[in-house]
Amino acid sequence: MDTDSHDAANDAPVDRKVIQDLRDEGENLLSELVEMFICEVPGQLAMLEAALAKRDAGVTRLTAHTLKGTGGNFGASRMLALASAIEEKGRNGSLDGACAILVLLRAECVRVREALEAAR
Amino acid sequence: MTVSALIIDDSPFARKIIRHHLVKLGFRVVGEAETAAQGLKLFRELKPKLVTLDVMMPEREHISSLAAFRTMRSEAPETAVVVVSAVPFEKTRETFLNEGATAYVIKPFSQFSFEPVRQKLQRIFPASLAPPPILTH
Numbered sequence: 001m002d003t004d005s006h007d008a009a010n011d012a013p014v015d016r017k018v019i020q021d022l023r024d025e026g027e028n029l030l031s032e033l034v035e036m037f038i039c040e041v042p043g044q045l046a047m048l049e050a051a052l053a054k055r056d057a058g059v060t061r062l063t064a065h066t067l068k069g070t071g072g073n074f075g076a077s078r079m080l081a082l083a084s085a086i087e088e089k090g091r092n093g094s095l096d097g098a099c100a101i102l103v104l105l106r107a108e109c110v111r112v113r114e115a116l117e118a119a120r
Numbered sequence: 121m122t123v124s125a126l127i128i129d130d131s132p133f134a135r136k137i138i139r140h141h142l143v144k145l146g147f148r149v150v151g152e153a154e155t156a157a158q159g160l161k162l163f164r165e166l167k168p169k170l171v172t173l174d175v176m177m178p179e180r181e182h183i184s185s186l187a188a189f190r191t192m193r194s195e196a197p198e199t200a201v202v203v204v205s206a207v208p209f210e211k212t213r214e215t216f217l218n219e220g221a222t223a224y225v226i227k228p229f230s231q232f233s234f235e236p237v238r239q240k241l242q243r244i245f246p247a248s249l250a251p252p253p254i255l256t257h
Binding site: 015018021022024025027029032033036037040061062065066068069070072073074075 | 130131132133134136137140144176178206227228230231232
C-alpha cells in the first residue's frame with residue numbers, strides 16, 4: 001500500500017462533513033466520541049507497538065483493525081489507510097515495514113486528535 | 121411498546137453511534153456485543169426484534185459475521201437484521217440482502233445515511249417507532 005500518495009486536496013485529518021453530522025446529532029455525542037478517542041487510542045497504539053515488537057501477526061491485525069475502525073468513524077481517511085496497511089501485513093503474516101507505517105500512524109493520530117479537540 | 125434491539129459491532133465508537141440513532145428512532149437497545157460469537161449468544165438470550173451486525177469484524181471463536189447472520193436468519197427469521205459495513209463491497213452487499221438482511225448500511229453513519237434504513241424499519245414496526253425526523257441540510 002502506498003502511504004505517500006495522499007491527495008493534497010484531501011489532507012484534512014478528519015472529514016468536516018462527518019464531524020458536522022455528529023455535532024448536529026446533539027446530546028453531546030461528538031464530545032463523548034472525542035473523549036473516547038483521547039482515552040482509547042494511546043493504549044491501542046501501545047498495544048500495536050508491543051505486538052510488532054513480539055512479531056505477533058494476529059494481535060497486530062486485530063489492533064490495527066480496531067484503529068482503522070476508529071478512524072473511519074470520524075472520516076479520518078489517512079489514519080484509516082495507515083491502520084489498514086498494518087492490518088493487511090498482519091493478515092498476511094508478513095510484518096516487514098509495519099514499524100515504519102506505525103510511526104506515520106502515530107503522527108496521524110496526533111493530527112486527528114488535535115482536529116477532534118478543536119471540533120468538539 | 122418499544123422494539124428491542126441488539127447491536128453487534130467490534131468498534132465501541134460504532135456501537136455508540138448506532139445506539140444513538142436507534143434510540144432516537146424509538147428502539148430499546150437491550151444488548152451490545154463486540155464479536156459475532158458474543159452477539160449470537162446475546163441474540164439467543166435476549167431475542168431482540170432488531171439486530172445490527174457489522175460484517176467486517178475479525179473472526180473470533182471461529183464464528184464469522186456471515187455465519188452468525190445465517191444462524192440468526194435460520195433460528196429467528198422474523199428478526200430484522202440490518203447489516204453494517206465500513207466498505208461498500210457489492211458482492212458482500214448482495215449476499216446479505218439476498219439472504220434476507222433488511223438493509224445494508226455503510227459507515228460512517230449520519231441521519232442521512234440512516235434515513236433509508238429508518239424508512240424500512242418504520243414499515244416493519246409501524247406502531248412502535250418515533251415519527252420521522254426533519255432532516256436538516
